[in-house]
Amino acid sequence: MPSPLKIANASAFWGDEPEAAARLVAQQPDLDYVTFDYLAEVSLSILAIQRAKDPTAGYARDFIDVVCSLAPFWLAGGKTRIVTNAGGLDPVACGHACRTALHAAKLPQLKIAVVTGDDVLAQVRGGPGVPPPGGATREAHDPPFANLETGAPLSAVAERLVTANAYLGAAPIADALRAGADLVITGRVADPSLTVGPCLAHFGWSGADYDRLAGATVAGHLIECGTQVCGGFSTDWLGLPAPHDIGFPLAEIFDDGSCVITKPAGTGGVVTVQTVKEQLLYEIGDPGHYLSPDASVSFLTLRVEQAGRDRVRVSGATGRAPPSSYKVSATYRDGYKAHGQLAIFGHDAVKKARHAGEAVLHRLRAAGCDYRETLVECLGTGASVRGIASRVSDTHLVETMLRVSVAADTKEPVERFTKAIAPLVTSGPQGVTGYATGRPKVLPIFGYWPCLIDRRLVKPTTRFLS
């Protein structure tokens, strides 16, 4: 029977702790793989802006620093391999940058494979495509590329599309690993597939062994958000040991698809049935049908048991064939926005803050600025969920953070707004303070357009950089 596979995660999103990977391999040198997730729903649109300014910047450049940080470990004989979606919109450029960095670090022998084919912008733009086959599912009734959330037709946004990427599965990653890759760099793949790929390659499972694939998918889902399964973001966070040093997670995955979730010894946080349950249902819809490109997974058969200190065993996943389509995450240009903040201190702080925020918007509108949406929030009053669970009476607060936001179809009125916050320092109520971070920034808005694409229109491709 093949040995269990140890797969860790060292990045939950683009912007997560840059030193996590080097620390992980120092704490746990016997890891088989470290995975890194860089791509949230709209991350690729951020890369698209970056690339518009600089054609070489279509990937998560922070990852190159991470590769450099691992060089001493590899030079000392470390064997851990890497799987990441840091390639973003340009996995090939990311791969070349890694190769340059590894050559400079005297590690030219490490093999880099790149997975492409997720970019389906041309197919989506190119219109109707092949209607998805079979079944009385939504995809069969709606026009191709209709919005999965709203059912709206693509024509509503087709002119403004910026990116369209299919969530590829584990197969092309496994191909790369079987051919000896040390680093596999992808664009958009389903987050758990970063973990399922190594399992496919290592255990030699068939692509139709859906229960095992389901188990590996669950393991991948559990570690893909980094420290979140080790007590980060948990309900009972306040009681965690050593919150300054919460460990990044690793999954020990077995040939039957079950796993033990744990973390390196001596790190902070905890891995308990509670932290694992919370992460299991994070961003989950129907727990009976968790759809990944590798399998349709049921969480309803899972068993979650404490198997030791900071060790939780997760078994019993069941799977079925995945959907006949890939999910596509597309983004489109949708105007501009900005947020400005000021602290207000003193009696009637909230009333004053609200007046001050409205005054800014009033002045701008009087000057001809046209906003499709504006918002005045008074942080400290339960603004995160305004109207709910607000047990604090506004009028009793002595301090609040005023946050004013605007959105418009064009840039100009949003730019005007960014210059209208600072004047409150002298024209607003006494006690207005905290203006130290300069003018707010104009942010482009990217609409999110989830849709489906027939698998036959997508060609996942694995290749090695020579």
Next chain:
Amino acid sequence: MIPLREIAFARSGDKGNSANVAVFGRTPAAYAWLREHLTAAVVEEYFRPLGVGTVTRYEVPNLEAVNFILPHVLGGGGSRSLRIDAQGKALGMALLEMPVEFGQSK
């Protein structure tokens, strides 16, 4: 009345302009309470101020949890929403503040 957090823990996250909130019983009795009383209608009413659509509920008995899908609750979601909590990070904590009658005075 006690806050729900005394008998449950929770986790929320986003998908586009929807969010999910999973609520877990801290004990089997707490899960039995959740199953009976924390209905989709109750949760929908609770989140109405945020503009939520029709709430769907899934029971997950093996995890002693109920999972709620809250459509249209994020003011546009992701990059579009102007709200401080554009991604529903606070929704789990908000639901745990719900006052509930648990125990003797059922």
